[in-house]
Amino acid sequence: MNVTDLFTLLPLLILGGAAIVVMIVVAIHRSHILTLTLTLIGLALAFASLWWIAPEAPRQVTSLLVIDRYAIFYTGLVIAATFAVALLCYGYFERHPGNPEELYILLLLAALGSAVLVASSHFISFFLGLEILSVSLYAMNAYIRAWSLPLEAGIKYLILAASSAAFLLFGMALVYAELGTMDFAKIRELVTASPDLNRAVLLAGTALIITGFGFKLALVPFHLWTPDIYEGAPAPVTAFVATVSKGAMFALLLRYFYWSGTHHFGAVFLVFTIIAIASMIAGNILAMLQTNVKRILAYSSIAHMGYVLVAFQAGGQLAVQAVTFYLVAYFITIIGAFGVITMISDGDRDADSIEDYRGLFWRRPALAAVFTAMLLSLAGIPVTAGFVGKFYVISAGASSAIWLLVFVLIVTSVFGLYYYLRILVALYSGLAHEEAHAASGAAMVSSSSLAPALSISGGVVLAVLTILLVWVGVYPATLLNIIHSTVGLL
């Protein structure tokens, strides 16, 4: 390890350094706005350093990390998403008594863990990055200690993530026992070079590793935690869990399975096909049965991860680009959707019942418009980023002739329309209905009306995200060019 190696790690060093600086400042003087400013400066510096280190890529920094253009792109995506979530957190936690400052330390550390994940080329950095992310998320999920739902979410996430980490470690141990290496690229060499390997051990190890991935990505049948954690965690934290944690994990999924060559095993391919189909069907059908907006988005995220798996199954360069494009669109959309939820939640509870959104258009037209755009993008309606993403995924699937997956994707997308439209109908239904509803006394325990003060930071984030959403939807060439010139090199 020399100076150039350290230099290429600059984004990670800045993220880690920012976490420590924020921690020390919080210890000396508690101030929400100061903490937020330092966090944003740290994230902005880390983002800017990506351009600085780009000429050095690709570079293997010890055997643990590889800083190539793919890693740089995804690190940038992680940092940008964390930036947006931090801004949303400010408005949200400003309304809550109690200390909001530690959240930003955890947010920076979680971003560091994600950045390690997308750059890892070795089981050790894989596991450590995953654990830094998970441990930060346990505390972030349970951040509001006075509420029981966040605490429940934190405990559930802790237990399930810890057991899935145990599966993952055992899988890594089996692969290591068989091959004697933990380096992704060396695994490929050994798998292709020596045909007399014990395939059973290798497959068992890979299956357990898939369990670890499946848990973090909330793929069926490892999805049970998703609705409860989405519902229980504070809305901006849910946005983080749904985007950064899943996006970083998917980036690693691509790198691990393409680099190690284990994706070409027939059994592994079959397992991923089954998981993708199950995720698309179960996610969409269970989402239809929900009346809680956060739970609807949770199940829809399960379905969306199934869609991305279709592109992953296609394999090849087109697949990498389709996955990346879809994830970027998904990041914009989900942060936007949870941003709206954050904005209309107040200090008493999160706005998660569909009743909270009834007639939103007449009360807050701008927020309703943003939410509409995000939901249409999730449903894959043209002129939004989600449409281009889905189109790209389908074309990747079609080019590899995996027709079954493409067919399931299209059919289940139609189911998906139903529950997105249900929220949309609630957004635009008249106020008269709401009053009648309240008068009839049928209001649920949770439907006391919400009256939050809208935050400026959150408003700016939502405006920028909506512009990005439409821009990528109408004119995707810019993003496509960036993706083509960076991740095309995995």
Place this chain on the structure above:
Amino acid sequence: MAILFYVAGAVAIFATLMVLTRLNPVHGLLYLIVSLLAVAIVFFTLGAPFMAALEVIIYAGAIMVLFVFVVMLLNLGKRQVEQERAWLKPGMWVGPVILAAILIVEVIFLATRTGGAAMGAVEIGPKQVGISLFGPYLIGVELASFLLLAALVGAYHLGMGKPQKGEKEYGNRTDESRTAAGRDLVRAGADRPVGAP
């Protein structure tokens, strides 16, 4: 050597099963310590004496100390004395003692035996562990320190006394409204009775 490995492995598995099935946390804890000691012997027979020492010092040692601390921090009174007397019934310590006795026989055998290689091809000493930790895996060590930092900050926040007065209690609608609101095929914690904590 192989026999020692398998015996210690069997003890570890059995003790861990007992940890999982004990209802009294103190009983489980005793089995957990035995399990960790057994894993230490497994490491030793595999040719990693340094790992074995760390396992005993950090896991078995630290857990014991934490346990003692927790007991000391609890308010001790007459009721606790009676409870401790109840804990000291033979039924509680006989199991762990038998398992520990098996392990100590193994340790005596290992200590008195002369020569003979470990099961692994080479023995890994502290020097080699240190060289690889601060050589190729330096980044791993640094990342582990950030992992501990995240755990520390999280534990600090979650363990910081009672929620402040201004923080409103909310969310005790956990089960009723959610079972009514959402229908899932399978739910985590679905077997829990409604209203249970």
